Amino acid sequence: MKELAEPIRRLIEELKRLPGIGTKTATRLAFHLLRQPPEDVERLAAALRDARESLRTCAACHNLTDQEFCEFCRSESRNRRQVCVVESPQDIINLERTGRYQGLYHVLGGVIAPLSGVTPEQLNIKTLLARLEPNTVEEVIIATNPTAEGDATALYLAKLLKPLGVRVTRLAVGLPLGGELEYTDAGTLQHALDARREL
């Protein structure tokens, strides 16, 4: 990229560090940004900086927040008897979109993955156990991804939590809405069969 002025080259290099952004997209984005009014670019730069500086993790559930507790933990209308355990804060967005869940959350910060060197100690499990102590939580819904590691983490948590007298559940695995049997993998289909329901 020697044909580019240094500030563009540097901007492209920085954009390329983003996930899913290759040289072509980074170049297109950079040139697009250079055509925008300086205020717009300034607003993006400020939003980046502010978000990174002002956000921290909720003292109770580890969700991202700009206050001490996240809005779910602060809310008076959420059901405090249910806690849904997710891998990351993004997962909360999708669960909220269903409109079906009114309880609290707990962000693990990943899954147990010995091959990548992630042990249970590195996840937010101790704080989860602490939240169950006052005996106000009746159900823990484990919403880790239905992957080998997500499943192993779910089993590990179930083993820890059940002796505490709490109900432990896991999201159902089955055919996606609008999916086709022809294109569904055998593992998913197997789960869909095993978990078939009366009509």
Added chain:
Amino acid sequence: MKELAEPIRRLIEELKRLPGIGTKTATRLAFHLLRQPPEDVERLAAALRDARESLRTCAACHNLTDQEFCEFCRSESRNRRQVCVVESPQDIINLERTGRYQGLYHVLGGVIAPLSGVTPEQLNIKTLLARLEPNTVEEVIIATNPTAEGDATALYLAKLLKPLGVRVTRLAVGLPLGGELEYTDAGTLQHALDARREL
């Protein structure tokens, strides 16, 4: 997106203004950025700001540069008898990648497009004519895109330039390398036939 803390929501909104970035990608990028060390995010914010602030257009050819003249216009090794006319600075990157061109450039800043209200006066045509005055330029290669508007602009320029005694050429249109006749549109195929060469 009421389920998100305000600084993330604002960052996502700003990222969504970028071309080709929808809500999902913007959300993924935002959460990725929040997991990065603050220095990395700061570097991206600074690169954005610097690029927008320090870049201007070359006083001779309108390419983007952080100096008065771009590196092509400053270079002593480029062939000053050829000027390649492109629509935008991005086009220069791709032409440079061919390694086949050693002349100078001239960035039009768009194409004549009456329907979008772009008239010849809004393009960098006057400065192109001024560059030809010292009679040092022998050939102007018109490298506007092979679209209706790019073609019309090329014809318009040819009409202006030829009377000045300069050679005016245009990039060839034909089958792309590795392309297949079966999937080539009739217009391209017609050009490829008309411009067929002896073997």
